[in-house]
Amino acid sequence: MPITAERGYVIPAIDREGTDYRACAHRLADSIRSWHPTAEITVITRDDLPHGDQGGFANDWQCWYISPYRQTIKLEADMLATGPLDHWWTLFEHRDVVISQGARDFYGRHTDCRRYRKIFDDNHLPDVYNAITYWRRSTTAQEFFDLVRSIFTHWTDYRTLLRFPDQDPTTDVVYAVAAVIMRPDRVTLPEGMGPRITHMKPGINPIRTADWTQELIWESDPARINTVAQWGLLHYHVKDWRPNE
Amino acid sequence: MTTGALIFAINNGATDYAAMARWNADNIRRHLGIPTHIITNDQSPGTNSRHFTDLGHVAWHNLSRADAYDLSPWDRTLLLDADYVVATDTLGVLLEADQDLLAHDSAYDITGCNDFHGLNSFGEHEMPMWWATVMMFRRSDHARLVFETMRMVRDHWSHYRDLYKIRQATYRNDHALSIALLVCQGHTLDHAAIPWSLATLTPEHELTSLTQDRYRVDFANTENHRRWISVAQDFHAMGKTQLEAVIADHS
Numbered sequence: 235m236p237i238t239a240e241r242g243y244v245i246p247a248i249d250r251e252g253t254d255y256r257a258c259a260h261r262l263a264d265s266i267r268s269w270h271p272t273a274e275i276t277v278i279t280r281d282d283l284p285h286g287d288q289g290g291f292a293n294d295w296q297c298w299y300i301s302p303y304r305q306t307i308k309l310e311a312d313m314l315a316t317g318p319l320d321h322w323w324t325l326f327e328h329r330d331v332v333i334s335q336g337a338r339d340f341y342g343r344h345t346d347c348r349r350y351r352k353i354f355d356d357n358h359l360p361d362v363y364n365a366i367t368y369w370r371r372s373t374t375a376q377e378f379f380d381l382v383r384s385i386f387t388h389w390t391d392y393r394t395l396l397r398f399p400d401q402d403p404t405t406d407v408v409y410a411v412a413a414v415i416m417r418p419d420r421v422t423l424p425e426g427m428g429p430r431i432t433h434m435k436p437g438i439n440p441i442r443t444a445d446w447t448q449e450l451i452w453e454s455d456p457a458r459i460n461t462v463a464q465w466g467l468l469h470y471h472v473k474d475w476r477p478n479e
Numbered sequence: 480m481t482t483g484a485l486i487f488a489i490n491n492g493a494t495d496y497a498a499m500a501r502w503n504a505d506n507i508r509r510h511l512g513i514p515t516h517i518i519t520n521d522q523s524p525g526t527n528s529r530h531f532t533d534l535g536h537v538a539w540h541n542l543s544r545a546d547a548y549d550l551s552p553w554d555r556t557l558l559l560d561a562d563y564v565v566a567t568d569t570l571g572v573l574l575e576a577d578q579d580l581l582a583h584d585s586a587y588d589i590t591g592c593n594d595f596h597g598l599n600s601f602g603e604h605e606m607p608m609w610w611a612t613v614m615m616f617r618r619s620d621h622a623r624l625v626f627e628t629m630r631m632v633r634d635h636w637s638h639y640r641d642l643y644k645i646r647q648a649t650y651r652n653d654h655a656l657s658i659a660l661l662v663c664q665g666h667t668l669d670h671a672a673i674p675w676s677l678a679t680l681t682p683e684h685e686l687t688s689l690t691q692d693r694y695r696v697d698f699a700n701t702e703n704h705r706r707w708i709s710v711a712q713d714f715h716a717m718g719k720t721q722l723e724a725v726i727a728d729h730s
Contacts, residue, residue: 341607341668440605450604451642456666460604461642461658463666 242274
């Protein structure tokens with residue numbers, strides 16, 4: 235893919251399991267543009283995949299081939315930008331690859347909930363979240379995505395190396411395994427540095443039900459949850475949430 | 480710039496908060512070297528009186544912690560609960576702080592027996608709590624706004640109780656302060672806090688006096704073994720009866 239801009243955001247939006255990821259991706263793109271009107275953003279759909287639909291998460295590595303930017307921040311589609319993001323470029327640009335680590339609750343507190351991260355703990359994997367991933371065109375990034383592709387393709391072999399592995403890998407687990415193989419410090423920032431998503435899964439937040447959008451009071455402009463202002467990226471988890479409709 | 484302490488001591492049938500406040504005013508004078516202004520409904524000498532240690536008694540109506548900004552005669556005020564025991568000069572740090580308003584954003588059990596996680600938040604969704612037990616404020620737009628917002632919360636308590644899903648019906652200054660700080664800080668939790676946690680003694684532990692500024696706390700630890708500690712620090716005494724006994728012992 236020829237480079238068309240120095241920096242840009244890439245948002246994979248491969249619809250599956252009845253989830254309209256394209257709608258999610260365009261909402262995310264709109265929210266980024268509300269903060270950064272000139273931001274370069276590419277939404278990747280199934281038709282854009284150069285190697286065809288590999289199924290679910292296994293398409294992730296194709297973003298490397300599709301991104302038209304010298305520096306890319308890849309974002310998961312079901313998120314909203316609730317504040318400016320452009321300071322991340324300054325933080326990331328001295329690295330070849332940065333995968334975000336850790337997550338926050340809607341109060342902005344780093345979560346110590348491990349309910350959804352058992353496989354990471356059981357295998358001493360770094361606590362990475364592919365929801366925010368930066369790379370620049372580099373041999374390191376090439377190496378990383380080749381590895382990600384290899385792990386997805388040969389998961390039946392890789393899973394034998396892990397304790398209590400999932401039948402099908404998630405992108406986060408594949409990124410974590412790749413990070414271990416490459417050395418975590420090559421693809422992450424020191425712990426506590428860099429952005430963390432606000433993750434609205436119930437175990438991370440003090441809520442009683444699976445659907446926080448029905449349980450908590452939320453406002454979209456400005457973004458607040460239970461009156462608390464949000465910042466950074468909000469991973470809303472409830473895919474059919476339509477805050478501005 | 481004038482500096483002093485302010486203590487609300489609203490007596491009820493069970494506790495003589497005014498006596499506590501007078502005792503603490505003496506502690507404050509000894510340790511911090513500042514005068515204290517007590518707001519009370521003490522029946523002596525007048526009904527519904529506002530007692531000034533330096534000015535005597537004047538009438539008051541519907542006074543509460545949220546009115547502290549208007550009631551304080553000081554430029555810089557150390558606002559304390561009557562049951563907060565001043566045993567050191569630690570709070571002097573707050574009087575030097577270049578901040579408009581400070582409060583504790585966490586409290587802990589002085590014996591280490593109780594997990595205060597549930598007490599350091601409120602409502603069904605565990606809103607982080609700021610404690611109104613100890614506050615420092617100085618005359619400023621920000622401090623005035625915080626107290627005005629506390630009054631708004633107090634005056635519309637049922638609304639805020641519903642909003643934050645607070646089970647208890649009783650209005651609490653801590654909740655009003657927490658909501659006010661959130662609102663006045665742009666709906667963020669980034670307000671400056673007193674840089675240490677609020678030491679707290681819960682009522683099930685026994686409090687006695689060892690010397691003028693040293694206390695003994697007897698308690699059963701988490702394995703139900705009897706233990707005691709010697710305490711020579713400021714603390715919030717939640718057991719009012721025990722504190723009254725200590726004060727009587729000192730008198």
